[in-house]
Structures are given as structure tokens and as C-alpha cells.
Amino acid sequence: MYHPRRRIAMNNWNFFREALKNFRSTGAIARASPALIKHLIGSIPSDRPLTVVELGPGEGCVTRALLDILHPGSTLTAFEINHTFVQRLHIIQDPRLRVIASGADRLTEHFAPASVDYVVSSLPLSMIDQSVKQRIIRQSQDVLTPAGAFLQYQYALQDYGLLKDSFSNVSVRFTLANLPPAFVYSCSLGML
Secondary structure, three states: OOOHHHHHHHHHHHHHHHHHHOHHHHOOOOOOOHHHHHHHHOOOOOOOOOEEEEEOOOOOHHHHHHHHHOOOOOEEEEEOOOHHHHHHHOOOOOOOEEEEOOOHHHHHHOOOOOOEEEEEEOOOHHHOOHHHHHHHHHHHHHHEEEEEEEEEEEOOOOOHHHHHHHOOEEEEEEEOOOOOOEEEEEEEOOOO
16 A cells, blocks of 8 residues: 655655765755745746756655646756666656756756756755856856746855856745755846
8 A cells, every 4th residue: 555654754764865875966864845845946837838957856856846847748857966866766757857867067968058948956056066066057057048047945055146146136035844944046047
């Protein structure tokens, strides 16, 4: 018999174990809470097909939430470097999902300029080398449509300056309903 609470507990335990093994690349000790996910992706419309990229999906809690809200004609491409997480993402059976076992700094190898509506990032930016972080942000800018948005959450405001310098419009929200509490950035190029 299926028990959703048991599955959530098992997924949390699996995530925690993987986080302990690879903390530098996961940057978290627990999966994103439903409240954090709602803050992160709540602005994404579901009434039309979109091209969405997810950076650092981990086990896929944000991935699944995205697939739940995205239009049937949308596509979601997830970039993940952790081999264990890539295997778990491949379990998700949805034709709109494509998993790429590659770093987030390889966006422009897979997407043309101005071809992505949303970049949704769970990357631990504060733990990423500055030059790689700047490449990720620059490539996100390159692939976003003029009306597109870069959505990111973090546990501190450490990279607010980088995002503010990189995007014309940056808004920040805060949620206590996560372990640990988190800031959610919504960034746009401000071209439309």
C-alpha cells in the first residue's frame, strides 16, 4: 500500500545522506519545503507553453512541482551534476522533462539566445567558485527571453549584489517555512 508520508520521509533521508556526502554541491541539509517551492515557482504561468530550465534540481522536489503546474506543451530541462540525483531524476516519467548530467555553466551549449522563459535555480550559489557563478548568471541572461525571469533561492543574501548587478529588476522575498529559512529572488532583464 502507498504511504505518501513514508515516501516523503524516505526521500528526505536519502537527500540528507547525499547532502552529507556531497555538501559542497548540494548546499543544503534538507529538501526545499512546499512553502519555499510555492514562493519560488508561484509566478510561473500555466496557461501557455513555456521553455523552463532548472539548475541543481537535486532529487526533484522542485522538478515535480514544476511539472505539476506547467502547461502540457511546455518543456523542462534539468541540469544536475550529482550522479545519484541524476539517476533519481530519470525515475520521473514525464515526456516534458529532459535531464542533462552537466553543470549549470553549460546552458549556452544546449539553448539558443533568448529561447528560455524561466531559469529556476536551486544552486548553492554561495558555495560555487566566483568565476563559475558569474558564468552561470551570464549564460542565464543569454538564454532568457526579453520577458523571461531567473528565479533563485538562497539561505543568505550573500549573492544579492551579484544578482542586482546582473539583472535590471531584482525582487527578494523571505520565507520562514523552510529548514533553514530562505530568501527567494525573482530577477528579470527588464526588457519588456
